[in-house]
Amino acid sequence: MDSKQLLLPTSMPPSLVLADVEDDGHTLPKSGGVRRLSLGMFQVAYGPPLRRFSLKSFRESLRELRRSAPCATRLLLEIYLTARTAVTVHVLAAMLLVISPAYSLYLSATILGVVEETVLSRKMTDLDVSMLQGLVLIWLFVAVMSTLATRIMADTALILKGYLRAHFLPELVDTSLRLDLPALQSQKAIRSLPGDYGFEWEVPGFTFFDEIVTRLRNFLTVVGEVGVLALIICRRGLHEAQLLAFFSLMLPAIMLLKPSSGVGGAGWVFWATNRNFYYLAALHKIAFSHDFRPTLARDGLCAYISQEYKRISAELGYLNVETISLQSSIQVRWYWDLLHAIIADYPLALCALILPWADPLSTLVSMVLVQHASTTLKESIRMLRGDRGPDTLLEVLGWAERLYEAVALESELNRGTAEYPRPWSSTKGMNITFRNVSFRHREGAPLAVSDVDFEIPAGSLAVVVGANGSGKSSLLSLLPGLREPSAGEILIDDKPLAEYDLDSLRGAMACLSQDEEMYPVTLRQNMLMGRGRDIEADAEILRAAAHMGRATDLIERLPLKYDTILDPAAVAAQSMQGCGIGHVSDAAMRELEAHGPSFLPTPVSGGEKQRLAATRMFSRLLQRKDRVRLIVCDEATGAVDSCAERDILRNMKELGAGQTTRIFVTHRFGDLVKEADIILVMKEGRLVQRGTHTELMQEALQSGGCREYADMYHAQADRIL
Ligand SMILES: Nc1ncnc2c1ncn2[C@@H]1O[C@H](COP(=O)(O)OP(=O)(O)OP(=O)(O)O)[C@@H](O)[C@H]1O
Numbered sequence: 223m224d225s226k227q228l229l230l231p232t233s234m235p236p237s238l239v240l241a242d243v244e245d246d247g248h249t250l251p252k253s254g255g256v257r258r259l260s261l262g263m264f265q266v267a268y269g270p271p272l273r274r275f276s277l278k279s280f281r282e283s284l285r286e287l288r289r290s291a292p293c294a295t296r297l298l299l300e301i302y303l304t305a306r307t308a309v310t311v312h313v314l315a316a317m318l319l320v321i322s323p324a325y326s327l328y329l330s331a332t333i334l335g336v337v338e339e340t341v342l343s344r345k346m347t348d349l350d351v352s353m354l355q356g357l358v359l360i361w362l363f364v365a366v367m368s369t370l371a372t373r374i375m376a377d378t379a380l381i382l383k384g385y386l387r388a389h390f391l392p393e394l395v396d397t398s399l400r401l402d403l404p405a406l407q408s409q410k411a412i413r414s415l416p417g418d419y420g421f422e423w424e425v426p427g428f429t430f431f432d433e434i435v436t437r438l439r440n441f442l443t444v445v446g447e448v449g450v451l452a453l454i455i456c457r458r459g460l461h462e463a464q465l466l467a468f469f470s471l472m473l474p475a476i477m478l479l480k481p482s483s484g485v486g487g488a489g490w491v492f493w494a495t496n497r498n499f500y501y502l503a504a505l506h507k508i509a510f511s512h513d514f515r516p517t518l519a520r521d522g523l524c525a526y527i528s529q530e531y532k533r534i535s536a537e538l539g540y541l542n543v544e545t546i547s548l549q550s551s552i553q554v555r556w557y558w559d560l561l562h563a564i565i566a567d568y569p570l571a572l573c574a575l576i577l578p579w580a581d582p583l584s585t586l587v588s589m590v591l592v593q594h595a596s597t598t599l600k601e602s603i604r605m606l607r608g609d610r611g612p613d614t615l616l617e618v619l620g621w622a623e624r625l626y627e628a629v630a631l632e633s634e635l636n637r638g639t640a641e642y643p644r645p646w647s648s649t650k651g652m653n654i655t656f657r658n659v660s661f662r663h664r665e666g667a668p669l670a671v672s673d674v675d676f677e678i679p680a681g682s683l684a685v686v687v688g689a690n691g692s693g694k695s696s697l698l699s700l701l702p703g704l705r706e707p708s709a710g711e712i713l714i715d716d717k718p719l720a721e722y723d724l725d726s727l728r729g730a731m732a733c734l735s736q737d738e739e740m741y742p743v744t745l746r747q748n749m750l751m752g753r754g755r756d757i758e759a760d761a762e763i764l765r766a767a768a769h770m771g772r773a774t775d776l777i778e779r780l781p782l783k784y785d786t787i788l789d790p791a792a793v794a795a796q797s798m799q800g801c802g803i804g805h806v807s808d809a810a811m812r813e814l815e816a817h818g819p820s821f822l823p824t825p826v827s828g829g830e831k832q833r834l835a836a837t838r839m840f841s842r843l844l845q846r847k848d849r850v851r852l853i854v855c856d857e858a859t860g861a862v863d864s865c866a867e868r869d870i871l872r873n874m875k876e877l878g879a880g881q882t883t884r885i886f887v888t889h890r891f892g893d894l895v896k897e898a899d900i901i902l903v904m905k906e907g908r909l910v911q912r913g914t915h916t917e918l919m920q921e922a923l924q925s926g927g928c929r930e931y932a933d934m935y936h937a938q939a940d941r942i943l
Contacts, residue, residue: 283616290619294430297622301431305385309431312378315371316439322368323598324446329361330594331454365563369556379432383425384540390426390625391416395509395531397631399524403515403704405634414628418511421503421791426625433618440605447598498538503791504742505531513739520702520733521842522725526752638721642730643851647715650681651883652730652852654701659710661696670696672907673710678900680715680851683875684885685895687934688904694887695736697904698856701885702728730851732843732878734858738835742791745777745834746784749841763844770873771837772866776830788834789823828861836862836870843877853878856887868892891938903931 302309336354340346398406398415405411416424508514508527518524647653654677661671671693678684686694699705700712703724712719714727741748749767750760764784768774780786826834836858843850855874859867871886871894878884886894895901896915903911903918910930911918922932 648680655713767841
């Protein structure tokens, strides 16, 4: 049968390579390849399952094991060293739970043995009664200890999560903030770094640890049960028991009456009273989200966010912040757990207490024991195997590798060391030269900028124009070093951009782009982030910046003014999603509104958002007015009304006049293009025209001259008329 190759997107992880697929859509497994499956509108790609008992898969597993073992051992050791007591208590509690099922089997066998002898000899001796009472007392003790161990495990898990979060996350935040955009967007980073949404439940290392402990516990449970069964078989000679009718009524009664959770399914909400909790959630979002990275990098705030995260993380301490797990910490009263353990988990213990006064029926003994043993063992083996097959332990070990892979991530862009400005740099602004620069957003994509060559002299006012998708934004994104050209060279004050220290260079730039996102912290923090506190100067900067960004009235109208958080990190909302059964009651919601912090976004229009972003840019500009040598504004006022746009652009132009080079991208051919010292006209990634407005218009008049600029100019004039 013919087969054809399916090409997977280039963004697929390297492990997902080409697969052979039959024409009818059924897959042909091929070692090392993937299978693909059509599910409605979705395509699923998945690795072929390992054949369980082949020599080849065994050898592959061994190879995998040898590869992942060092990382796994290292992580286990690191987790232990991070929280020795919590780890020790957690593991001991888990081991205590191993005893219970094996002992219950042993007790069954012993009780049934006594029953059998009693039936045969027609009497029960005082010794038998004392022995039974002793064994049952031991069982009661085991039941109490097991209940306690379960609780201890839940508590130590929460403590451990707090420690692991505080231990690993600041380092991962630091790694993430050191990455440039391409490295942050790489598959490796996406696979190994935490997502920006998972602040409360993201605990690096915990799932790994938990899986290892659970697997060890399940393994030892099975070993214990098999051992006891072997003992029972050796001591074979059992017969029957009775009185199960009583427990067959008690068991469903207990299970039905026991509440499913501490709030009986009425629904609940959570909020934190600790301000640091929300601030840390916001910092987490800023650090890991791709949306904020361009602005953050351009503003030179990566190191600040990393330091701030460490500071707040230390202030928050080893607190558990996992709101989702809080639901399970609302537990039912302890006696329900104990009743459940005694009656539901092992009914024969109480049955034995009644035996001296009962008339045991003989024939059921063996059946009861076999039934009990098989149920227990079946359950233990099911848990030991897990739902995902026997290769899962290798997957678990692989998680350790992934964590260390995240910590070791490096930026992909070259980093120079030269400080900006250079001794020969002009005080009038940055001199920018593009030499045959080409750029594509990712490998295999078409060129977004193609062989572009121009110079913008220091102190000039430059305007970039062109149709949508002509490469204007791509061109300008190369300036703060967010991306590297695929070919050619960019010179800043005659020195290659790649040789500059990026933080130093970005410190001399003020950039505003089309899709500027406000950080999920207050407006005040947005504007003043990274600046030492000086209340009077801060107020003056905020006032002036808001005036220049035409946002004074808007901010005054907001309910919390400068303390408004436009789009808070939605911690409270996430915790509510996990309510499970039941619904969040009105009363609980009112409690949240009365006592919890506001987690709802403050809606603003697109134009208002752009005014706030411009205000933030002006604030940054005012804070380092003496250092800034380049202002870039990439169509950042497209949604702002005409009057405000005119004012904002004029402020930008005037604020930097005489000491900065200014580059504006625009689709509006107003005063800006007429004042420009140089206009760059982009088309399909190429620079097709350059010159002043007058020169470009004249060029169009001359027969044979390029008319790109003039056509755009006239098209807009026609539209306005
Ligand atoms: N992040 C990205 N990943 C891949 N391709 C991109 C990305 N951003 C832009 N492109 C592509 O690069 C080309 C140039 O886009 P660019 O945003 O630079 O154009 P533009 O001239 O700024 O457009 P507009 O006037 O609409 O802002 C387009 O074909 C676009 O699809």
